[in-house]
Amino acid sequence: MTAVGGIAPDILKQYIERIERLELEKMQITENIRDIFAAAKIDGFDPKVMRQVIKIRKMDAQERNEQEALLDTYQKALGMLPDFE
Amino acid sequence: MTAVGGIAPDILKQYIERIERLELEKMQITENIRDIFAAAKIDGFDPKVMRQVIKIRKMDAQERNEQEALLDTYQKALGMLPDFE
Amino acid sequence: MTAVGGIAPDILKQYIERIERLELEKMQITENIRDIFAAAKIDGFDPKVMRQVIKIRKMDAQERNEQEALLDTYQKALGMLPDFE
Amino acid sequence: MTAVGGIAPDILKQYIERIERLELEKMQITENIRDIFAAAKIDGFDPKVMRQVIKIRKMDAQERNEQEALLDTYQKALGMLPDFE
DNA sequence: AACGTTGAAATAGTTC
């Protein structure tokens, strides 16, 4: 906790400004997403249903990744793959 | 709800994929932010304090905006400004 | 999760009814607030402005609290205050 | 909008303070509700399920009210009830 | 009266 005292306020400031910039970018992306939902709604698609679809697709992807990881583990255990990355 | 039936699944797919791409970008930014906090922590800065600082700075900015909006509203109410923008 | 099976439906019922009563109270308060806004409007006050004023006052209070918390955190970090409360 | 100018700031202040007091009460009730959910959870009840139950009960109540209102309308139309309240 | 906007609240995820 030595840095807080007064040694390196500039460094701290830089960290904080970088974070703030990234948070701003995040906000802008969020707005973009909102706009797309709005456009889709105008085209007759229900945003609520769309969100569900996206959620399910995400879960599917996760399962796929987990299964692949599991497969990988088995293969390594069976000497079918090298142990290192 | 006509679009959902079967007419335009392609359009829906495009909307969803655009959203998924943006959500991926958001996640990456979130990770970047996490990394910065981690780096700052290694430099001796307390993430908790950093978050408080960021929050206060954000509140300052918001409040400034609110104050200006309120002033504007008053001025309009008193006929000192045109109602349209 | 043993309680759900059939042992203590009465207890559950009591919890739920207490919550429902409180939610009813909340709704009534919300209605009271609406009524006050309406009365103020009749007296010539713009609800929009009132909401802005309330928001700014709330932000002021929050910010004061945040500032104090931040100061406290710094002081603890510098060993100027005991860590426990 | 005459009142805003400077005639009756006291009145405005009173309105705003009454609203703030009510909003505080609302917050306290919200906290009470949270506490009850927490207590119920300790007793083994799943808060998520409880919320669903409460929601369903609320919908049931609404339906009941709507049906009663409909019945009332029919009865009035058929001269089975007086038109006034 | 429906629509979009905004603010609160809950849930999920992360960190300690």
Added chain:
DNA sequence: GAACTATTTCAACGTT
């Protein structure tokens, strides 16, 4: 596993 943060969801409000 407990606390805290962040994201998502839901409801209310103003607006058109």
